[in-house]
Amino acid sequence: MSEIPVIKAALLGAGTVGSGVYQILEWQKEEMPKKLGAVVRLKKILVRDTKKQREGMDSSLFTDNWKEILEDPEIQIVIEVMGGIEPARTYITEALQAGKHVVTANKDLLAEHGKEVLDAAAEHGCDLMFEAAVAGGIPIIRPLKQCLAANHLTEVMGIVNGTTNYILTKMTADHMEFSEALALATELGYAEADPTADIEGYDAARKVAIMASIAFNSRVTFQDVHTEGITKITAGDIAYAAELGMVIKLLGVARNTETGIEVGVYPMLIPREHPLAGVNDSFNAVFVHGDAVDDAMFQGRGAGKLPTASAVMGDVFEIARDLRAGSTGRINCTCYKELRLKPAEEMENRYFIRMQVEDQPGVLASIASVFGNHHVSIAQVIQKSVSGGVAELVVITDKVVERHFRDALLIMGEMSIVKEISSVLRVYTQNH
Numbered sequence: 387m388s389e390i391p392v393i394k395a396a397l398l399g400a401g402t403v404g405s406g407v408y409q410i411l412e413w414q415k416e417e418m419p420k421k422l423g424a425v426v427r428l429k430k431i432l433v434r435d436t437k438k439q440r441e442g443m444d445s446s447l448f449t450d451n452w453k454e455i456l457e458d459p460e461i462q463i464v465i466e467v468m469g470g471i472e473p474a475r476t477y478i479t480e481a482l483q484a485g486k487h488v489v490t491a492n493k494d495l496l497a498e499h500g501k502e503v504l505d506a507a508a509e510h511g512c513d514l515m516f517e518a519a520v521a522g523g524i525p526i527i528r529p530l531k532q533c534l535a536a537n538h539l540t541e542v543m544g545i546v547n548g549t550t551n552y553i554l555t556k557m558t559a560d561h562m563e564f565s566e567a568l569a570l571a572t573e574l575g576y577a578e579a580d581p582t583a584d585i586e587g588y589d590a591a592r593k594v595a596i597m598a599s600i601a602f603n604s605r606v607t608f609q610d611v612h613t614e615g616i617t618k619i620t621a622g623d624i625a626y627a628a629e630l631g632m633v634i635k636l637l638g639v640a641r642n643t644e645t646g647i648e649v650g651v652y653p654m655l656i657p658r659e660h661p662l663a664g665v666n667d668s669f670n671a672v673f674v675h676g677d678a679v680d681d682a683m684f685q686g687r688g689a690g691k692l693p694t695a696s697a698v699m700g701d702v703f704e705i706a707r708d709l710r711a712g713s714t715g716r717i718n719c720t721c722y723k724e725l726r727l728k729p730a731e732e733m734e735n736r737y738f739i740r741m742q743v744e745d746q747p748g749v750l751a752s753i754a755s756v757f758g759n760h761h762v763s764i765a766q767v768i769q770k771s772v773s774g775g776v777a778e779l780v781v782i783t784d785k786v787v788e789r790h791f792r793d794a795l796l797i798m799g800e801m802s803i804v805k806e807i808s809s810v811l812r813v814y815t816q817n818h
């Protein structure tokens with residue numbers, strides 16, 4: 387019987403995702419020869435602390451010396467699951483320059499330096515794959531780059547952060563405190579090493595930037611995404627949303643319009659009957675609209691050890707197949723356009739505003755007239771009396787230009803009848 391070829395790989399990082407990759411490699415040992423015509427085997431695992439006990443992992447593979455991996459000609463695939471920009475950026479670039487193929491889950495790096503590392507891959511004829519970087523275990527990068535390549539895609543939107551979706555689900559369904567829900571998400575391995583990236587929306591913004599770049603064939607970086615997180619969402623906002631038949635979700639939205647690309651991440655109210663309203667816990671969901679495919683939706687676990695490792699290992703298998711077929715470096719950067727990015731003030735949205743106002747006749751009319759003077763049309767008003775002569779007013783607007791809305795808010799903030807503007811949230815509107 388002929389010997390089964392062994393493809394040697396190195397794992398950079400043995401945390402939540404790295405340990406999942408290790409586990410799946412064990413599970414797949416028997417089937418790899420049939421699936422790939424080869425076996426992928428780890429030769430080295432790079433960590434910071436080689437003495438740390440890591441259950442079920444072969445400690446003889448650990449190293450804290452990158453050069454041992456870089457300079458080992460037997461290692462053909464580098465799997466980067468350390469996170470952060472540096473040293474990941476240097477290691478990935480050096481690996482590609484050495485002709486090694488790379489799989490990474492690192493959205494921080496790709497959303498800021500995607501072009502640079504993709505160019506390095508192209509220059510050296512290497513594969514650089516990153517399915518796990520967006521929406522964890524859900525296949526979305528390969529569908530966008532390959533399966534949907536024959537479309538003009540005009541919209542990519544959805545829930546792309548597991549931690550915040552978990553927190554909002556717990557706050558809504560179980561009335562849990564924000565901090566308790568975040569602690570649980572961290573314990574379950576969903577949150578980033580620094581969860582600020584999750585709760586402030588930066589992680590979702592990075593994922594939306596990566597998806598928009600691929601979908602619209604034009605580079606969008608993390609800095610281009612208008613971003614708001616969920617730290618200001620209160621139990622009061624959630625209760626009002628419920629009263630209006632809606633739920634609050636952190637949504638990433640990217641649209642390719644005739645006047646430019648619109649891209650943002652915001653907590654939004656969406657109707658309870660919308661399919662995204664039922665996407666809970668660490669689940670993510672992405673909607674895509676294309677001229678040929680029409681609407682498509684992708685749903686699954688967006689974070690966590692095994693779902694993320696599933697996406698990483700799918701890429702590793704793909705590279706193994708490319709290596710066997712001698713077809714590495716086939717698909718590289720697909721950003722061949724330079725489309726305009728729309729400034730936030732030009733975007734149009736519906737808004738939910740909750741404010742504390744003086745409880746006296748004429749207040750509602752004054753507020754309506756400020757909105758009217760700024761071309762902001764009101765769709766719905768809820769008014770409730772609170773204590774001490776102060777009433778709580780909730781206004782839902784029709785679709786308005788952001789600049790007009792902000793101007794109206796500035797004026798209202800200075801009116802003596804307005805005691806406080808407590809929340810300003812967007813309301814999701816279907817575009818097609």
Ligand SMILES: NC(=O)C1=CN([C@@H]2O[C@H](COP(=O)(O)OP(=O)(O)OC[C@H]3O[C@@H](n4cnc5c(N)ncnc54)[C@H](OP(=O)(O)O)[C@@H]3O)[C@@H](O)[C@H]2O)C=CC1
Binds near residue numbers: 432492577
């Ligand atoms: N967790 C998730 O659900 C998801 C994570 N990702 C991405 O996957 C990547 C990894 O995330 P996760 O597994 O959660 O992170 P962890 O913090 O759990 O693990 C990071 C690992 O990398 C090692 N490491 C970090 N910095 C260095 C360094 N400078 N040199 C050597 N080793 C280093 C750590 O070593 P040591 O153990 O010695 O400290 C640790 O083993 C990130 O890019 C993240 O954004 C993507 C999708 C989902």
Ligand SMILES: N[C@@H](CC=O)C(=O)O
Binds near residue numbers: 521547576577688690
């Ligand atoms: N922290 C991220 C992990 C996956 O990207 C999340 O919560 O979605």
Ligand code: NA
Binds near residue numbers: 517518525
């Ligand atoms: Na994915």
